[in-house]
Amino acid sequence: VPEGHTIHKLARDHAKLFAGQALRVSSPQGASGSPVRAAVPALAAAEALDGQVLRHIDAHGKHLLYRFEDGTLHVHLGLFGRFRTRRAPIPPARETCRLRLATDEVAADLAGAVASRLLDGDAEDELLARLGPDPLRDDADPEAFWAALRRRRIPLAAALMDQSVVAGVGNVFRAEALHACRLDPYLPARELSREDFEALWATIGEQLRDGVRSGRIVTAPARPGVPRSRLRRGERTVVYRRRSCGTCGGPVRREALAGRDLHWCPACQSTTASQAQPAAMKPR
Numbered sequence: 001v002p003e004g005h006t007i008h009k010l011a012r013d014h015a016k017l018f019a020g021q022a023l024r025v026s027s028p029q030g031a032s033g034s035p036v037r038a039a040v041p042a043l044a045a046a047e048a049l050d051g052q053v054l055r056h057i058d059a060h061g062k063h064l065l066y067r068f069e070d071g072t073l074h075v076h077l078g079l080f081g082r083f084r085t086r087r088a089p090i091p092p093a094r095e096t097c098r099l100r101l102a103t104d105e106v107a108a109d110l111a112g113a114v115a116s117r118l119l120d121g122d123a124e125d126e127l128l129a130r131l132g133p134d135p136l137r138d139d140a141d142p143e144a145f146w147a148a149l150r151r152r153r154i155p156l157a158a159a160l161m162d163q164s165v166v167a168g169v170g171n172v173f174r175a176e177a178l179h180a181c182r183l184d185p186y187l188p189a190r191e192l193s194r195e196d197f198e199a200l201w202a203t204i205g206e207q208l209r210d211g212v213r214s215g216r217i218v219t220a221p222a223r224p225g226v227p228r229s230r231l232r233r234g235e236r237t238v239v240y241r242r243r244s245c246g247t248c249g250g251p252v253r254r255e256a257l258a259g260r261d262l263h264w265c266p267a268c269q270s271t272t273a274s275q276a277q278p279a280a281m282k283p284r
């Protein structure tokens with residue numbers, strides 16, 4: 001499931017491949033008359049943008065905004081969307097390809113996304129108004145995150161999954177950031193202290209930036225002789241999808257919260273544990 005780091009990395013990678021060039025934009029799925037609903041706006045976007053120069057790409061939370069000379073393409077991958085890069089000789093796109101961006105040398109084929117459409121100014125304002133600050137953006141305002149938390153009684157772990165509270169955090173980062181800050185996921189969002197909020201904002205930002213650099217989520221510390229980049233699947237996180245906590249070894253609990261399985265360590269993350277743990281003991 002793509003979280004914000006994947007989206008920002010895609011924006012960078014696609015900018016390297018395509019920015020400053022006139023692109024061929026097509027929607028094989030839309031052109032095939034596919035009954036998939038999202039194929040219709042994708043076809044309209046392809047027809048409007050084909051042949052235009054791509055200026056740059058903005059990422060905001062889990063949303064990608066491709067800025068063409070005259071028009072913006074909005075892509076949201078959802079749970080199952082993905083881009084595949086194809087190098088020359090570029091094979092014909094599959095019929096399930098929602099959208100293809102291409103030069104003579106390279107193509108990016110999008111399939112399965114929940115949104116791929118043209119975005120006019122009003123729609124963009126509406127979209128951005130629904131999104132909380134994205135810690136990966138230079139213009140992110142942490143105070144908007146703080147204000148959104150203060151308005152919510154829902155558990156902190158549910159608030160973190162709400163893209164209007166903070167944009168870009170998904171199920172893995174919510175679990176790992178809350179653990180790294182020793183925060184009880186069931187603490188009502190509005191009861192988070194200012195100090196813990198500042199630590200949480202900083203941690204989410206660090207974890208996401210690390211994810212953009214490495215292209216994957218590695219929140220566990222290195223083991224003796226094993227650098228973080230070599231950790232195997234299942235070792236890369238501290239609580240997410242683990243049976244035992246990577247910090248204390250205690251059992252990790254798993255419960256559905258805000259539609260997704262939450263993983264947390266009751267020993268590290270009870271309210272009393274957070275009070276007992278000096279800040280210096282918190283793992284990165």
Ligand SMILES: [Zn+2]
Pocket residue numbers: 245246247248249250265266267268269
């Ligand atoms: Zn623990």
